[in-house]
Amino acid sequence: MDTNKTVLIVDDDNMVLESIDLLLSAADGLQSIRALGSAGAMSHLRQAHVDVVVADVILAGNVSGIDICHEAIRHNDEVAIVVITADTEVHVHDIPDRGVFLRKPFGAAELLAAIGLALGKVGRR
Template sequence: MDTDKTVLIVDDDDMVLESIDLHLSATDGYQTVRAQGAAGALSHMQNAPGIDVIVADVILAGTINGIDLCRKAIEHYPAIAVVVITADTEVKCADIPARGVFLRKPFGGAQLLGAIDLALGNAGAVSA
C-alpha cells in the first residue's frame, strides 16, 4: 500500500476490539482507532474525518446496530469502505449495505485483510 489506511474498529467486546487492533497494527499499511459501540464510533467519525475503513459488529449496545452505523458512515463519507462482522447466524449478506463486505465470526487475520482490501476496492469503484 502507498499510504496507511485508518481503520475504525467498532465492537462491544473488548477482546474482539483488541484482537482486530493487534492484528491490523502489526500489518504494514494500517492505523487503527477503536470504538466501543455505535455512539463512540459516531463520535470518532465526526471528530476524525480521515477514516478510510470501518469494521463494525452487527450487534452493538444502544439504538443503532452495526449495519445502520455503516449506512450512516457511507451517507456522510461516500468514500469510506465498510466491513460488517458478526457471529449472529441470522444475519445474511443481503442485510448489509450493497458495497459492504460481510465477514462471519470467527475469522482469521488473512480473511480480515482480504475483506478490508475488497471493501476498499468496492468503495473506490463507487467513488470513482
C-alpha cells in the same frame, strides 16, 4: 495496501476490539481507531477521517453496526465497509451494497482480504 488507511473498529466487546486492533497492527499501511459501542463510533466518524469501517452488526442499545455503516457512508461516500458478526441469522443482503461480510471468528488473512476487497469496491487501493 499502498497508502496509509485509517480503520474504525466498532464492537461492544472490548476483547474483540483489542483482538482486531492487534491483527491490524501487524499490517503495513493500516492504523486503527477503536470504538466501544455505537456512541464512540459516531463520535469518531464526526472527528476523524475514516477510510474503512469494520463494524459488528449487533451492538448494545438501539443503534446497530449496520446503522453505523450507513452513517459512515453519509460522512464519507468513499468509505469502505466490512461488516462482522458471529450471529448466524445475519445475511449478506442486510449490509450496505459496498460492504463486505465477514463471519466471526476470522484470522488476520481473512480480515485483511475483506478490507482489501472493501477498498476495491469504492476504488481506493
